[in-house]
Amino acid sequence: MEREVQRVRAAFGSGRSRPLTFRRRQLEALRAMVQEREKDILAAIGADLSKSEFNAYSQEVISVLGEIDLMLEKLPEWAAAKPAQRNLLTMLDEAYIQPEPLGVVLIIGAWNYPFVLTIQPLIGAIAAGNAVIIKPSEVSENTAKLLAKLLPQYLDQDLYAVVNGGVEETTELLKQRFDHILYTGNTAVGKIVMQAAAKHLTPVTLELGGKSPCFVDRDCDLDVACRRIAWGKFMNCGQTCIAPDYVLCEPSLQDQIVRKVQEAVKEFYGENVKESPDYERIVNLRHFKRIQSLLEGQKIAFGGEMDEATRYIAPTVLTDVDPDTKVMQEEIFGPILPIVPVKNADEAIQFINEREKPLAFYVFSHNSKLIKRMIDGTSSGGVTGNDVIMHFMLSSLPFGGVGSSGMGAYHGKHSFDTFSHQRPCLLKTLKREGANQLRYPPNSQSKVDWAKFFLLKQFNRGKLGLLLLTLLGVLAAVLIKGGYY
Amino acid sequence: MSGIKRPGLAKDPGSESTPGMDPFADTLQRLREAFISGRTRPAEFRATQLKGLSCFLRENKQLLQEALAQDLHKAAFHSDISELIICQNEVDLALRNLCTWMKDEPVAKNLITQLDSTFIRREPFGLVLILSPWNYPLNLSLVPLVGALAAGNCVVLKPSEISKNTGKVLAKVLPRYLDQSCFAVVLGGPEETGQLLEHEFDYIFFTGTPRVGKIVMAAAAKHLTPVTLELGGKNPCYVDDNCDPQTVANRVAFFRCFNAGQTCVAPDYVLCSPEMQARLVPALQNAITRFYGDDPQSSPNLGRIISQKHFQRLRGLLSCGRVVIGGQSDESDLYIAPTVLVDVQETDPVMQEEIFGPILPIVNVRSLGQAIDFINRREKPLALYAFSNNSQVMNQMLDRTSSGNFVGNEGFTYMSLTSLPFGGVGKSGMGRYHGKFSFDTFSHHRACLLSHSGLEVLKNIRYPPYSDYTQKLFTWAMGSHLCTLL
Secondary structure, three states: OHHHHHHHHHHHHOOOOOOHHHHHHHHHHHHHHHHHOHHHHHHHHHHHHOOOHHHHHHHHHHHHHHHHHHHHHHHHHHHOOEEOOOOHHHOOOEEEEEEEEOOEEEEEOOOOOOOHHHHHHHHHHHHOOOEEEEEOOOOOHHHHHHHHHHHHHHOOOOOEEEOOOOHHHHHHHHHOOOOEEEEEOOHHHHHHHHHHHHHHOOOEEEEOOOOOEEEEOOOOOHHHHHHHHHHHHHHHHHOOOOOOOEEEEOHHHHHHHHHHHHHHHHHHHOOOHHHOOOOOOOOOHHHHHHHHHHOOOOEEEEOOOEEOOOOEEOOEEEEOOOOOOHHHOOOOOOOEEEEEEOOOHHHHHHHHHOEOOOOEEEEEOOOHHHHHHHHHHOOOOEEEEOOOOHHHOOOOOOEOOOHHHEEOOEOHHHHHHHOEEEEEEEEOOOOOHHHHHHHOOOOOHHHHHHHHHHHHOOOOOOHHHHHHHHHHHHHHHHHHHOOOO | OOOOEOOOOOOOHHHOOOOOOOOOHHHHHHHHHHHHOOOOOOHHHHHHHHHHHHHHHHHOHHHHHHHHHHHHOOOHHHHHHHHHHHHHHHHHHHHHHHHHHHOOEEOOOOHHHOOOEEEEEEEEOOEEEEEOOOOOOOHHHHHHHHHHHHOOOEEEEEOOOOOHHHHHHHHHOHHHHOOOOOEEEOOOOHHHHHHHHOOOOOEEEEEOOHHHHHHHHHHHHHHOOOEEEEOOOOOEEEEOOOOOHHHHHHHHHHHHHHHHHOOOOOOOEEEEOHHHHHHHHHHHHHHHHHHHOOOHHHOOOOOOOOOHHHHHHHHHHOOOOEEEEOOOEEHHHOEEOOEEEEOOOOOOHHHOOOOOOOEEEEEEOOOHHHHHHHHHOOOOOOEEEEEOOOHHHHHHHHHHOOOOEEEEOOOHHHHHOOOOOEOOOHHHEEOOEOHHHHHHHOEEEEEEEEOOOOOHHHHHHHOOOOOHHHHHHHHHHOOHHHHHHO
């Protein structure tokens, strides 16, 4: 493991990954890989999550292609130095911020969207000029194996390496030193990653999870709300970090929500959900059993059917859920939608705030004031109003958590920035040392007063003003030196 | 796992903390409750806090100058330019720009979100802990504080116990100017800091050494608390053959000796050719004599070492290489003379740790390439200095190294520029602040997308079942050339 990381680090040290042309070529190669090997990729994802080709394409591959194209388009702009506003002391100097690669980045992927959650960060890391070690989740083993096979065929083999393995290998990997670690997964392992990173003072981006609440207001289009909630909840069989985890609503709405969600489920997956090619399965037996246990003692409004052999769990809705029961204690990550009745929006806000900050918050209402109040009154990684999931789809929005749902963000430019060091640079000339006399000791009181005058002045006059002030500065220096003050 | 009630929020009568066992529990609970009440969120409240800070600085100027003089033998002028004025500028900048910074930031939309409202909302994290060091005890406490308050957080400030006079002023006087339900100063040493770090904060801002930075980050990891760590390292100062030695010597000597060398961004050591060294050393002597006189110990413009411990540490370094300038020390005065060392080896103690004193070792290199290799063999520094008339040399140095900040032909005046983010990379730190960067550091950037219930027909394409037709339409619409629109 150590040798692998050393090898990648040495490759980064050669400077090869820095020129923009190199980065472009790698991104283009990645795009070629996705397009040429599409069938293999879709098949691997399909094998891991019982996902149809179309779903795998629309949920994962499209985002990847979009992200690559965005990076290619914006790379020159994002990698360019940005001039910074100067003050009086520095007005004749060059001041700017230069983005630079960090070095060797570790990306630890997740199993629920095994392709996009590994490749989208990779795109950002490459674009920022880094070398990368990719550790796909071992739980989605088909995708993991495929990535190990494909990436070296298309990308520079010394700069980008895939390391596969389970807990033991990941622990070994985390002992090595990286310049940034991006981890997608659960809170418990997030802490372990951050603790390992602390030993090397490695900055981290942790994309974790939580229970994303979904408040449904009395005053909303319930048909539309329930369709959208059903879509976001049951996509990927509920195994989505930003799926609406549970619904909060007034008791009078419960029955209607149940009915409308049930209608939506029928519309999406047909009478016999098990036969729908668009409905996925639980990734493995461990999670299947975990989700199964969440149903104990619950009032099942509809659904609840299970088949261990195929790891099938039917879209299920629970009503009158007690907040102290197991299903409300952990992120469900399955096709079970509890409805927790609350008196009103204020009680919903209180309910949400008593819990860990979630990755996403959803609210359905026609009343924009209410939406605003609920957003203002809560905190979460992101928010989508009157829909679900969508804030993930816009790469100009930073995607990340807060509190126990994570730290840092990525997507689009946020990826580029995450994987860069924004280095401030100040370039002065060695000439005009005369103007510096003011600051050197010994200090007379007049020197002090002049110096403070210059330090305090902000720069909002035009260029002429700047020139005038420089001259004033030089004049002051000359006068003081000459003993006139 | 997640979902369980946040500790400290739901009061459990069965688990009252024993008084004296945890001196901070009550304070933290109070601050947390204040945050939950929403008091710190309105712009008016934040502006009032900032104005309070401004008053504190103005009304206690002399008191602060005295405290800084007692702690670090700082001349009033130096306290002004490196601490008081900097803090004042930051407060003024924040007050002027608060409303702009607080505004929601609209973001570019794509094809499918054209009709939605999309923006980034900056929100306070909650309870922020600021741990500040002793070398610029006012600056490094208040500048982060400005950002944390402007961003709407409740703050616990723990100044260093080593700069105890400044710490006392911050603990006794500062809270009078701020809303004490949302702000507290906590005093103490490593033990108290350890106790404090066991609690959960929503953000931790630490300035200090890498060694303690690791401890802070490890403690933060237990609660998944995001951190900014402003650490340090050995800041290299490359002096090219093509330059004017006196000008370089002026700048290097001034910034090395400022605050008796106790500055995280001071040039730590010089890299130059033997030929350059021969010209630089007399120029350095020249500069030092000019600035501090023939007897620097009697100059009011030279600071003192903060403590016995650091004094002894620095005195030990004086025996590395060969002393060509200075080398004197006075234990009773905690005085170390501005000193230049030559014939220094890479393995000498003076090249192993951040010096943090008025000692400047010169290490010889034979070329720019050798200097770059030397720098790259070591940890990424907080600042990197290069002196040369040749812009090619400057560009090479810039392109082939990494550091928190880079400065060509100057010292750390860039620290006064609030438009440049200040922070380290690698072992010299993570995160950044100053000016708007402070506000952004202490804010959670919440991604918001507000859609509406109408026009559901436009969203129909995303729902299953996916007929052949839908699939074809979808795939065509999302064809790769259109992906950027998505």
